[in-house]
Amino acid sequence: MQKKLRVGLIGAGGIAQSHMAGWEENQNAEVVAICDIKRKAREDTAERWGVAKNALFDDYEKMLEKVELDIVDICTPNAYHCAPALAGFAAGCHVLVEKPVAISADECREMINAGKQADRLLMVAQVLRFSREGQTLRRWVDAGLVGDIYWGHCSLLRPRGVPAWGEFIDAEASGGGPCYDLGVHIIDMALYLMDFPEPTSVSAATYLKLADKPSLMKHNPAKYTVPEDMAAGFIRFANGATLSVQTSWALNVTEAAARLNVILCGTEGGLQYSPPTLIREENGMLTNSTPQVPVEVPDNGIAAEIAAFVEAILQGRPSPVPGEQALITQRILDGIYASGRTGEEVEV
Numbered sequence: 001m002q003k004k005l006r007v008g009l010i011g012a013g014g015i016a017q018s019h020m021a022g023w024e025e026n027q028n029a030e031v032v033a034i035c036d037i038k039r040k041a042r043e044d045t046a047e048r049w050g051v052a053k054n055a056l057f058d059d060y061e062k063m064l065e066k067v068e069l070d071i072v073d074i075c076t077p078n079a080y081h082c083a084p085a086l087a088g089f090a091a092g093c094h095v096l097v098e099k100p101v102a103i104s105a106d107e108c109r110e111m112i113n114a115g116k117q118a119d120r121l122l123m124v125a126q127v128l129r130f131s132r133e134g135q136t137l138r139r140w141v142d143a144g145l146v147g148d149i150y151w152g153h154c155s156l157l158r159p160r161g162v163p164a165w166g167e168f169i170d171a172e173a174s175g176g177g178p179c180y181d182l183g184v185h186i187i188d189m190a191l192y193l194m195d196f197p198e199p200t201s202v203s204a205a206t207y208l209k210l211a212d213k214p215s216l217m218k219h220n221p222a223k224y225t226v227p228e229d230m231a232a233g234f235i236r237f238a239n240g241a242t243l244s245v246q247t248s249w250a251l252n253v254t255e256a257a258a259r260l261n262v263i264l265c266g267t268e269g270g271l272q273y274s275p276p277t278l279i280r281e282e283n284g285m286l287t288n289s290t291p292q293v294p295v296e297v298p299d300n301g302i303a304a305e306i307a308a309f310v311e312a313i314l315q316g317r318p319s320p321v322p323g324e325q326a327l328i329t330q331r332i333l334d335g336i337y338a339s340g341r342t343g344e345e346v347e348v
């Protein structure tokens with residue numbers, strides 16, 4: 001039997017628990033070491049998932065030095081993605097990193113280059129791609145039923161949902177607000193279905209209007225240092241396509257209006273994210289199709305994402321969500337913040 005790939009987890013907080021469940025489901029890999037700067041986080045996670053007490057670290061450099069690993073799985077706040085990824089590559093590991101890949105396009109480029117130099121895979125945990133909706137829509141695109149996508153809209157709005165947990169609202173640790181937390185998911189989904197066209201410019205507005213009035217929210221407004229609680233952007237691509245994006249943690253809208261929405265319109269058909277719908281002209285009628293028996297995907301998207309990463313490593317295939325794609329998303333996110341600051345359209 002093939003030896004299991006040995007995984008070191010870096011950052012044992014909230015999302016790491018879902019990663020641990022994903023690793024536990026995987027027959028070809030196992031988490032053998034955990035690093036977290038917080039003792040309770042690393043000890044509780046080790047106990048919950050059965051990782052040996054003598055394989056716990058407060059410093060990832062020490063972990064990489066002491067434990068032989070094939071993979072590092074990085075679940076730290078956004079500002080602490082790049083450094084452990086570079087260290088992981090330097091130690092000869094493949095790297096799975098949570099979204100957003102980093103807090104700047106330059107960091108992302110460094111991560112891509114380090115992966116190339118080490119000849120190891122970099123995968124970004126864009127979990128929506130592994131959802132039933134994502135897989136269904138991608139199947140229609142692959143079948144040529146959508147044609148050239150020339151216009152899209154994506155939104156994910158929380159009416160009242162500033163994170164009161166983790167370090168999401170602290171600019172130093174997270175680098176950005178809802179754009180980095182939520183916008184990254186919908187932009188990635190739209191670009192994944194559009195085959196990652198080259199972005200040329202972004203025009204955006206960022207607003208900070210409600211986060212200092214925390215009625216119905218539990219965060220501490222004094223700790224709120226990210227630049228926005230809502231952002232709206234318009235992106236142009238070199239192929240002439242355009243995409244609008246809206247995202248928020250706090251906005252005066254209904255839950256119904258706030259739902260994750262991705263609409264993509266092509267020359268042959270259109271796509272809507274949920275329920276996954278294909279819109280096409282058929283027999284002189286504009287017709288909506290939704291699958292009766294949907295694409296089969298695992299319930300735990302993170303387990304599917306981990307399975308795809310492990311399979312790519314074992315079969316010598318490219319990363320299922322490569323750094324180069326995340327770089328395009330990161331350039332757009334950086335563009336939204338830059339345009340939000342200046343009030344001008346910016347090149348990306």
Ligand SMILES: NC(=O)c1ccc[n+]([C@@H]2O[C@H](COP(=O)([O-])OP(=O)(O)OC[C@H]3O[C@@H](n4cnc5c(N)ncnc54)[C@H](O)[C@@H]3O)[C@@H](O)[C@H]2O)c1
Pocket residue numbers: 010011012013014015016035036037038041058060075076077078080098099100125127165166167180181
């Ligand atoms: N895919 C998703 O839907 C999803 C959901 C939530 C979070 N995330 C992403 O996951 C990442 C972590 O988010 P979270 O909610 O789990 O945060 P969290 O605050 O719950 O956990 C982060 C952990 O990292 C630890 N940490 C911080 N710096 C460290 C370092 N240098 N070395 C080792 N450990 C360190 C912290 O002590 C903490 O335990 C973020 O990038 C976030 O965007 C993704």
